[in-house]
Amino acid sequence: MAMEMRLPVARKPLSESLGRESKKHLVVPGDTITTDTGFMRGHGTYMGEEKLIASVAGSVERVNKLICVKALKTRYNGEVGDIVVGRITEVQQKRWKVETNSRLDSVLLLSSMNLPGGELAEVQAVFSDGAVSLHTRSLKYGKLGQGVLVQVSPSLVKRQKTHFHDLPCGASVILGNNGFIWIYPTPEHKEEDAGGFIANLEPVSLADREVISRLRNCIVSLVTQRMMLYDTSILYCYEASLPHPIKDILKPEIMEEIVLETRQRLLEQEG
């Protein structure tokens, strides 16, 4: 049995440990971004008293003449075509309410799977008040079986062409755009009705469980160090964590070490 107590350590600002030369322009609501009126206003900004003021806390992004502020920590704002993982919270007459970590609950109309549980769906439309309408496009989506859900901030999930990843280490990962990440054991044979009605409740083997737990801890450590989540970063982090026992990954010093190694590998790969 293991029990570890420690004194808290102040967190180091990330830019120091990264050694980044260019610091991002961070603003809080009310900060002036620029007094130059030639720029177009994007999301997260508004014009007041001849200057451009930020309305959310985040980093300033500039694309030619467009200035916008990208919020660092926000609830999920749906976009058409996004893949999300949600939890059914309410069953109403013709639709279900799905919790997707957004400002309002999303709705799932009855033309999809019937059973309550974890559901994978695609955003069909966004209502004016921000509520999102989902639909499960094909039988590939639907109710999820056994696995682990990790909730992270939506801004950390990178937008990619595909969100289903079968990792070579033996488990599969679904990166929902809303920040809900589902880790599950790779099914041995692809069934035709993969989004089936009955979830597979057989016990999962120990080897698969270890992979899933390790992946879960890796994702949590990437999130704590504010790294973007996509299949490559998760895979590199998994490989960097292999020398350590699974439960040690969550210790702060080992977490930093693993994420640093992941970061370096990603930089090497890009450069």
Next chain:
Amino acid sequence: MASVALSEAEKVYIVHGVQPLKITVLKEDLRVDGRGCEDYRCVDVETDVVSNTSGSARVKLGHTDILVGVKAEMGTPKLEKPNEGYLEFFVDCSANATPEFEGRGGDDLGTEIANTLYRIFNNKSSVDLKSLCISPREHCWILYVDVLLLECGGNLFDAISIAVKAALFNTRIPRVRVLEDEEGSKDIELSDDPYDCIRLSVENVPCIVTLCKIGYRHVVDATLQEEACSLASLLVSVTSKGVVTCMRKVGKGSLDPESIFEMMETGKRVGKVLHTSLQNILHKEESLGTKRQKVGFLG
């Protein structure tokens, strides 16, 4: 208690992780975050975080965040125990922890935790109450222990008991003298030196170990998801020597007497290790003295 909604499949996954497939294979215990059935999450303990209290401590156990402040005030002893001071517990579940606690939502949980704390301290040896007496039947120290729940991430009772013990260790009660005049009227004099104080001995202060029954095994330090899968839990309050001061069952499910016995043994074992780690970290913190970098709430 704050809880998360889980689907059937997720619950099945968690339960199968805790209990092995075959009863003979006892080695297989792998929870969702890789811990074994008797492993705790990493605990961060810091004392002396609130400056206007006599003693304070903050404990972070995974996502559970507890702040305890102890204030020592003078008052009259209870009628049935004229030679002793006493402790008063108050637990505030702040709406910070979960929206369910908004308004009066957290009161039920708060009273439940406070009653449990009263029960575990309700014996002669936990805290030396006689040392809190100033003059019998007239003056004594009352220690008001206030617990604030900042974030709820499962395993509240354990974290609260660790924080209470750490705060009592950190408590500094000013030394007073009772002067008697010729006419017989008593005067209480506070010593001039602000550092002249008495400290409580927390050797026998118990800590709570919560054992949640999942399937037919039990786990220590359950997360919110694991608590949602367990129907019954046993709270065992253990001192550093392994003596059980109080036991309480919570939850809708039933517990077999044999499993209660097993859980109690596990609780005693785990409790002893918990106490040794806590003593070590508290002494280490104290030995750092003024060199210690205070992290507080902005770290």
